[in-house]
Amino acid sequence: MNFATRGLLELQETTLLAARAFRGIFKRPRYLSEAIAQMDAIGVGSLTIIILTGFFTGGVLTVQTFPTLKSYGAQSQTGYLVAVSLVRELGPVLCALMVTGRVGSAISAELGSMVVSQQIDAMRALGTDPIRKLVAPRLWALLVSLPLLTVLADVLGIFGGWVTAVALYSVSSSVFISAVRDGITTDDLIGGIVKPLVFSLIIGTISCRQGLSTEGGTVGVGRSTTRAVVLASIVVIIADYFLAKALQVILGTQ
Amino acid sequence: MSTEIHSTSDTISEQAAESTFHEVDDPGREIPAIEFRNVVLAFDERVILNNLSFKVMKGETKIILGGSGGGKSTIIKLVLGLLKPDEGTVLVDGEDITEHSEDQMMRVRKKIGMVFQEGALFDSLSVYDNVAFRLHEQGVPEDEVEPEVRRMLRFVNLEDAIDKMPIELSGGMRRRVGIARALVGDPKIVLFDEPTAGLDPPTARTICELAMKLRDLEDVSSIFVTHEMNNLDYICSEYAVVDEDGKVVFEREGERLCLINSKVMMMREGKVIFSGTDERLRRAEDPYIMRFLRGH
Numbered sequence: 001m002n003f004a005t006r007g008l009l010e011l012q013e014t015t016l017l018a019a020r021a022f023r024g025i026f027k028r029p030r031y032l033s034e035a036i037a038q039m040d041a042i043g044v045g046s047l048t049i050i051i052l053t054g055f056f057t058g059g060v061l062t063v064q065t066f067p068t069l070k071s072y073g074a075q076s077q078t079g080y081l082v083a084v085s086l087v088r089e090l091g092p093v094l095c096a097l098m099v100t101g102r103v104g105s106a107i108s109a110e111l112g113s114m115v116v117s118q119q120i121d122a123m124r125a126l127g128t129d130p131i132r133k134l135v136a137p138r139l140w141a142l143l144v145s146l147p148l149l150t151v152l153a154d155v156l157g158i159f160g161g162w163v164t165a166v167a168l169y170s171v172s173s174s175v176f177i178s179a180v181r182d183g184i185t186t187d188d189l190i191g192g193i194v195k196p197l198v199f200s201l202i203i204g205t206i207s208c209r210q211g212l213s214t215e216g217g218t219v220g221v222g223r224s225t226t227r228a229v230v231l232a233s234i235v236v237i238i239a240d241y242f243l244a245k246a247l248q249v250i251l252g253t254q
Numbered sequence: 255m256s257t258e259i260h261s262t263s264d265t266i267s268e269q270a271a272e273s274t275f276h277e278v279d280d281p282g283r284e285i286p287a288i289e290f291r292n293v294v295l296a297f298d299e300r301v302i303l304n305n306l307s308f309k310v311m312k313g314e315t316k317i318i319l320g321g322s323g324g325g326k327s328t329i330i331k332l333v334l335g336l337l338k339p340d341e342g343t344v345l346v347d348g349e350d351i352t353e354h355s356e357d358q359m360m361r362v363r364k365k366i367g368m369v370f371q372e373g374a375l376f377d378s379l380s381v382y383d384n385v386a387f388r389l390h391e392q393g394v395p396e397d398e399v400e401p402e403v404r405r406m407l408r409f410v411n412l413e414d415a416i417d418k419m420p421i422e423l424s425g426g427m428r429r430r431v432g433i434a435r436a437l438v439g440d441p442k443i444v445l446f447d448e449p450t451a452g453l454d455p456p457t458a459r460t461i462c463e464l465a466m467k468l469r470d471l472e473d474v475s476s477i478f479v480t481h482e483m484n485n486l487d488y489i490c491s492e493y494a495v496v497d498e499d500g501k502v503v504f505e506r507e508g509e510r511l512c513l514i515n516s517k518v519m520m521m522r523e524g525k526v527i528f529s530g531t532d533e534r535l536r537r538a539e540d541p542y543i544m545r546f547l548r549g550h
Contacts, residue, residue, distance in 0.1 A: 113377075117372065117374060117377075118370045118371070118372065118374035119374050119375075119376055119377070121331075121334075121336055121368075121370070121374065122368070122370055122374035122375075122376070122435075123376075124334070124336060124359075124363070125334050125336070125363055125366070125368035125436075126363070126368075126387055126388045126391070126435070127360045127361075127363045127364050127388060127391065128360075128387075128388075128391050129356065129357075129360065
């Protein structure tokens with residue numbers, strides 16, 4: 001099988017997996033307790049890294065942009081730039097990449113280990129569909145958690161930018177906050193929510209697909225985990241480009 | 255009074271005889287529990303099963319022997335619908351499952367218990383939750399689940415381990431929990447995929463005894479995949495009976511009883527090279543079979 005055929009096959013299998021997981025959401029039995037447990041593991045478990053990532057990204061944005069803006073006499077617009085960069089791009093993308101690294105790898109490794117130890121076969125033999133039992137709750141958990149984590153990263157990023165601007169560059173707090181208010185529009189907020197929803201689908205389906213297609217024992221688990229993280233990260237960044245353009249067209253902001 | 259006792263015991267004997275004859279004459283028993291018709295399966299260029307046909311009748315144990323990579327475990331995956339054949343037909347309890355969708359297979363799988371090579375217990379669940387898995391999935395109330403789980407764990411002699419996690423169990427205990435899990439819901443077909451591989455002889459013997467109990471006391475049809483000859487010795491030459499004290503004991507076949515509910519099938523490179531009784535297998539003159547039996 002050549003590279004293109006393999007790629008198309010992989011795309012087909014990942015799409016089918018996502019479709020079956022979605023169908024499973026509306027059928028009984030519904031694995032609500034599993035979905036809640038996954039939200040705890042994915043959402044609550046990722047809080048620390050998202051708080052740190054958001055805060056320091058906002059801080060470094062201020063550090064990098066303030067001197068440039070100052071040279072144009074536009075230092076009062078620091079809050080505007082930090083807020084727009086975070087809400088439109090950095091918040092959703094960085095959050096998705098952090099979650100891919102932490103959660104995508106864990107999902108892939110867990111499902112991969114279950115495949116090589118025949119636990120997935122055992123589940124099917126016991127009359128339970130692993131896609132409904134394992135994939136659907138993880139997708140649900142990501143769909144709920146990632147937008148919330150992104151909002152948190154945005155807020156903490158702006159807070160980090162504010163702390164840096166006020167503490168390091170003596171920018172007036174009210175100037176920074178009013179620039180933030182001016183900068184963020186409703187369209188930015190819509191984009192900031194739509195993007196994480198799409199990213200969570202990408203991370204969930206790719207990680208689950210890579211985990212469930214694990215072959216070759218424990219070495220295979222390592223391989224599928226690496227593949228899941230690399231593939232999901234790349235697809236998130238590519239999807240971000242097309243989403244940004246699509247949102248501009250749809251919301252009429254181009 | 256004595257006439258009354260006589261008449262009661264006569265009725266019981268008559269009922270027992272009637273039910274026995276009814277069971278033997280039941281036309282449903284003529285339908286094989288599992289049947290393969292000209293099954294072919296290949297992965298890319300490699301042929302795994304080559305025109306394979308065989309039947310497992312109700313209450314019969316089919317021991318499938320053969321070296322590693324001979325296609326033995328693949329047969330079990332085909333019965334469970336975990337794999338689909340390229341050609342041919344697979345029937346379970348008379349139902350053609352070859353073209354069944356995953357949803358249709360879920361219904362068929364409820365009739366089948368599966369014992370995996372390493373137990374395949376769910377790491378994150380306790381022994382109790384592992385055994386109760388099928389019942390929990392079916393939404394059975396907890397007050398009905400616990401007695402059933404305890405009954406199954408008693409069957410495999412592991413009731414004390416009910417609260418342990420799989421990581422705390424030895425290899426043999428994991429397999430026995432796997433057997434208990436497979437038997438929940440009293441399936442009439444049980445598939446064993448090398449359940450004694452890597453176990454010490456006494457533990458392997460315990461696993462074989464469980465398979466014999468299922469065959470002789472529960473009327474279960476099974477496929478027992480193995481490459482260990484001592485499994486064959488136990489299962490084909492001993493049977494389980496309940497003694498006067500109500501205990502299960504194992505007796506060797508001989509003048510009193512000759513076992514006809516265990517058959518052997520030997521596979522090599524996806525083909526059946528022998529099918530019949532263990533006595534015939536031991537008399538076979540095929541060099542591969544002779545080498546397999548001798549072990550060198």
